[in-house]
Amino acid sequence: MEPQNDIDDLPKNPANFTALTPLWFLERAATVHPTRKSVVYESKHYTWQQTYQRCRRLASALSQLSIGPGTAVSVLSPNVPAMYEVHFGVPMTGAVLNCINFRLNPLNVAIILGHAEAALVFVDQQYFALAEEALKIMEGKSEGLFKPPVLIVIGDETCDRAPLEYALSKGVTEYEKLLETGDPEFAWKPPRDEWQSIALGYTSGTTANPKGVLVSHRAAYLMSLNVVLTWGMKEGAVYLWTLPIFHGNGWCFTWSLAALCGTSVMLRQASAKAIYKAIAEHGVTNFCAAPIVLNSIVNAPPEDTILPLPHVVNVNTGGSPPPPPILLAMSQKGFRVTHVYGLSEINGPATVCAWNPNWDSLPFEAQARLNARQGVKCMCLEGLDVLDTKTNQPIPADGKTIGEVVMRGNMVMKGYLKNPKANEEAFANG
Amino acid sequence: MEPQNDIDDLPKNPANFTALTPLWFLERAATVHPTRKSVVYESKHYTWQQTYQRCRRLASALSQLSIGPGTAVSVLSPNVPAMYEVHFGVPMTGAVLNCINFRLNPLNVAIILGHAEAALVFVDQQYFALAEEALKIMEGKSEGLFKPPVLIVIGDETCDRAPLEYALSKGVTEYEKLLETGDPEFAWKPPRDEWQSIALGYTSGTTANPKGVLVSHRAAYLMSLNVVLTWGMKEGAVYLWTLPIFHGNGWCFTWSLAALCGTSVMLRQASAKAIYKAIAEHGVTNFCAAPIVLNSIVNAPPEDTILPLPHVVNVNTGGSPPPPPILLAMSQKGFRVTHVYGLSEINGPATVCAWNPNWDSLPFEAQARLNARQGVKCMCLEGLDVLDTKTNQPIPADGKTIGEVVMRGNMVMKGYLKNPKANEEAFANG
Numbered sequence: 112m113e114p115q116n117d118i119d120d121l122p123k124n125p126a127n128f129t130a131l132t133p134l135w136f137l138e139r140a141a142t143v144h145p146t147r148k149s150v151v152y153e154s155k156h157y158t159w160q161q162t163y164q165r166c167r168r169l170a171s172a173l174s175q176l177s178i179g180p181g182t183a184v185s186v187l188s189p190n191v192p193a194m195y196e197v198h199f200g201v202p203m204t205g206a207v208l209n210c211i212n213f214r215l216n217p218l219n220v221a222i223i224l225g226h227a228e229a230a231l232v233f234v235d236q237q238y239f240a241l242a243e244e245a246l247k248i249m250e251g252k253s254e255g256l257f258k259p260p261v262l263i264v265i266g267d268e269t270c271d272r273a274p275l276e277y278a279l280s281k282g283v284t285e286y287e288k289l290l291e292t293g294d295p296e297f298a299w300k301p302p303r304d305e306w307q308s309i310a311l312g313y314t315s316g317t318t319a320n321p322k323g324v325l326v327s328h329r330a331a332y333l334m335s336l337n338v339v340l341t342w343g344m345k346e347g348a349v350y351l352w353t354l355p356i357f358h359g360n361g362w363c364f365t366w367s368l369a370a371l372c373g374t375s376v377m378l379r380q381a382s383a384k385a386i387y388k389a390i391a392e393h394g395v396t397n398f399c400a401a402p403i404v405l406n407s408i409v410n411a412p413p414e415d416t417i418l419p420l421p422h423v424v425n426v427n428t429g430g431s432p433p434p435p436p437i438l439l440a441m442s443q444k445g446f447r448v449t450h451v452y453g454l455s456e457i458n459g460p461a462t463v464c465a466w467n468p469n470w471d472s473l474p475f476e477a478q479a480r481l482n483a484r485q486g487v488k489c490m491c492l493e494g495l496d497v498l499d500t501k502t503n504q505p506i507p508a509d510g511k512t513i514g515e516v517v518m519r520g521n522m523v524m525k526g527y528l529k530n531p532k533a534n535e536e537a538f539a540n541g
Numbered sequence: 542m543e544p545q546n547d548i549d550d551l552p553k554n555p556a557n558f559t560a561l562t563p564l565w566f567l568e569r570a571a572t573v574h575p576t577r578k579s580v581v582y583e584s585k586h587y588t589w590q591q592t593y594q595r596c597r598r599l600a601s602a603l604s605q606l607s608i609g610p611g612t613a614v615s616v617l618s619p620n621v622p623a624m625y626e627v628h629f630g631v632p633m634t635g636a637v638l639n640c641i642n643f644r645l646n647p648l649n650v651a652i653i654l655g656h657a658e659a660a661l662v663f664v665d666q667q668y669f670a671l672a673e674e675a676l677k678i679m680e681g682k683s684e685g686l687f688k689p690p691v692l693i694v695i696g697d698e699t700c701d702r703a704p705l706e707y708a709l710s711k712g713v714t715e716y717e718k719l720l721e722t723g724d725p726e727f728a729w730k731p732p733r734d735e736w737q738s739i740a741l742g743y744t745s746g747t748t749a750n751p752k753g754v755l756v757s758h759r760a761a762y763l764m765s766l767n768v769v770l771t772w773g774m775k776e777g778a779v780y781l782w783t784l785p786i787f788h789g790n791g792w793c794f795t796w797s798l799a800a801l802c803g804t805s806v807m808l809r810q811a812s813a814k815a816i817y818k819a820i821a822e823h824g825v826t827n828f829c830a831a832p833i834v835l836n837s838i839v840n841a842p843p844e845d846t847i848l849p850l851p852h853v854v855n856v857n858t859g860g861s862p863p864p865p866p867i868l869l870a871m872s873q874k875g876f877r878v879t880h881v882y883g884l885s886e887i888n889g890p891a892t893v894c895a896w897n898p899n900w901d902s903l904p905f906e907a908q909a910r911l912n913a914r915q916g917v918k919c920m921c922l923e924g925l926d927v928l929d930t931k932t933n934q935p936i937p938a939d940g941k942t943i944g945e946v947v948m949r950g951n952m953v954m955k956g957y958l959k960n961p962k963a964n965e966e967a968f969a970n971g
Contacts, residue, residue, distance in 0.1 A: 116611030
């Protein structure tokens with residue numbers, strides 16, 4: 112393509128151009144708010160300075176293990192501090208982070224590890240057996256040529272010690288020991304090209320074949336800002352992780368929280384009681400919740416709640432529209448619920464449907480009708496339309512005609528890994 | 542530079558990559574909030590749908606006049622709706638917007654128009670004589686080879702009609718008439734490359750020689766989001782324009798407001814009375830104010846005020862730190878003041894110093910001391926340091942040592958137009 116006429120021919124230089132990457136957010140948070148809390152989990156409380164140092168240690172240690180550009184590093188972990196740190200430490204080496212759904216069976220985990228060609232797997236002690244079984248399946252299929260990925264076990268003092276001891280007895284390195292081998296001043300660099308991949312996430316459950324969705328540093332940067340703006344999240348937000356981080360990198364909130372210099376409050380398992388407790392103890396301002404979690408919050412026994420809430424708590428819910436009665440009950444308890452729609456191929460929300468307080472007084476059917484079109488496109492998504500699947504023409508916006516949602520923009524995935532057929536289908540007609 | 546290893550070689554395609562440009566924000570605002578107010582000025586009230594149509598008409602009309610990529614289009618106008626519209630209509634053609642300080646004398650205006658090689662000048666009727674004089678100076682210097690830029694006069698029914706009548710008698714086209722020649726469905730396109738220039742602004746006053754600062758579509762996009770995030774501005778914000786838009790494209794707020802689907806409330810001239818009136822009439826949530834404006838707000842006679850304020854009003858002030866007594870008085874009246882530091886070469890704020898409410902009770906000297914370091918870097922600025930001017934090494938952050946502020950990142954200008962020497966100096970040592 113020929114370049115367009117421009118008024119000048121000023122080249123990019125190191126002072127005015129750098130790759131867009133969410134890694135900058137971490138560096139800034141550590142500089143701007145070194146002592147502010149970054150991650151809180153049980154008795155572990157880190158500051159941004161500490162988190163930055165831990166991520167650099169991690170990147171340094173991985174580099175020493177020859178992890179770098181072009182390599183996938185997988186993780187099987189619930190929402191614990193290490194899960195947050197790999198989101199920075201892994202891409203700081205140029206490698207690609209692959210978070211795996213720990214609810215999958217060993218065969219599916221094996222398929223993913225094999226397809227991604229993971230060189231290293233971080234595994235929470237609770238899922239060590241799952242990883243081990245997956246590796247056995249891989250070995251069995253390899254016909255003697257198997258070079259297993261390096262395993263690193265993430266220990267957790269709140270858990271039963273047996274699986275950790277077992278892993279250590281097998282000679283597996285513990286996460287904290289790995290960090291100790293790294294340099295806290297490691298000089299990481301942004302990727303040379305922002306189109307470089309930062310994350311690889313496998314679709315599962317909602318579509319037939321697991322496909323590896325690749326996300327670029329550029330898309331992750333833009334999506335991180337997009338979620339902040341879409342939900343009007345504030346600088347210094349205190350975010351409670353109920354959404355599993357393995358799910359689309361926590362909708363990019365992992366990186367958004369560094370941009371906001373906010374605090375990640377982590378739970379090994381979300382329950383209504385734990386959510387109310389975190390609001391009371393840590394001043395949680397925002398969390399995400401699937402309809403089932405909303406339901407448990409609404410129906411929690413009084414002794415598990417801390418009602419009335421000490422401050423407004425913003426709840427982001429995604430996927431299919433939550434039932435209006437639940438929305439109404441949440442609103443009556445003082446939660447402000449915003450509903451969005453996203454998908455793996457976007458790595459976060461693509462459309463947003465702000466619940467209109469005027470709807471509260473309407474009959475439920477009217478509410479459901481108003482909520483039927485799932486919202487409007489988010490700030491950083493350039494194109495959105497609903498097309499007739501046969502003619503590829505936009506359908507009328509009448510709330511009745513059914514079509515296929517199509518999107519276009521910088522937040523859309525690079526494509527699926529090693530799957531030209533799926534890419535051809537996904538990007539058909541641009 | 543050799544490309545880095547990547548896990549995939551998936552190419553960019555129209556579905557997952559487009560140039561970053563703030564023009565998308567306008568298209569989205571018109572789609573998402575077609576009937577919400579975009580621009581309010583005296584009796585003129587536009588919706589986002591109307592503003593989008595007017596901007597497309599403008600782009601279409603300019604294209605018919607052969608305005609396109611590589612061409613500068615200048616503007617001499619106070620904060621009126623046309624000034625907002627040129628920020629979208631001009632770059633929609635690929636051309637570069639050059640807003641000129643209308644307080645300059647005719648010679649300086651002539652120098653700028655000549656240096657920018659402006660093909661067309663939009664001029665508010667109040668400044669028509671200024672433009673005419675500048676053109677005469679240019680003609681006098683040209684030794685007979687002068688091809689004057691096309692003039693378009695922006696009429697204003699709230700002004701004395703004489704200058705407009707005079708311009709029309711000279712055969713100059715009126716802005717609204719120009720719009721009528723354009724297509725409201727004009728199919729604009731984003732630039733092919735986001736490094737393409739969107740704006741050219743001349744430094745004046747604070748540095749010795751006026752220099753033409755070039756801003757790319759990419760930088761304008763990122764700065765637009767940066768100001769929203771820096772000031773925590775909300776979706777649907779009602780922004781009062783007191784900051785002159787010619788000043789760094791209104792610190793990119795022109796584009797930010799489209800991103801927020803917010804409302805621009807415009808004033809031909811800001812006064813304390815007009816500011817209070819706009820807060821009462823239009824529900825203004827945010828405005829920018831230089832220290833002199835803060836002073837007039839604080840000292841306004843009671844009959845000009847509407848105290849107590851009906852809601853919190855956020856005030857952004859820039860440049861040198863405002864005197865602590867003024868900050869205190871503003872805070873007591875219910876304004877929430879945030880202080881930032883920016884410069885022409887960045888086209889908006891680079892650092893932010895949130896006023897800490899705890900400081901209110903301290904002695905003034907202590908406040909001034911706390912405010913001495915002008916803040917921390919904004920979200921989208923990747924590098925910021927204060928260097929010793931001789932050694933180019935960072936100075937200690939002790940609030941005493943004086944150094945030169947240096948910045949690096951995607952919001953930094955492309956460079957100065959036709960000024961290799963200034964560029965060499967500005968980008969020395971990257």
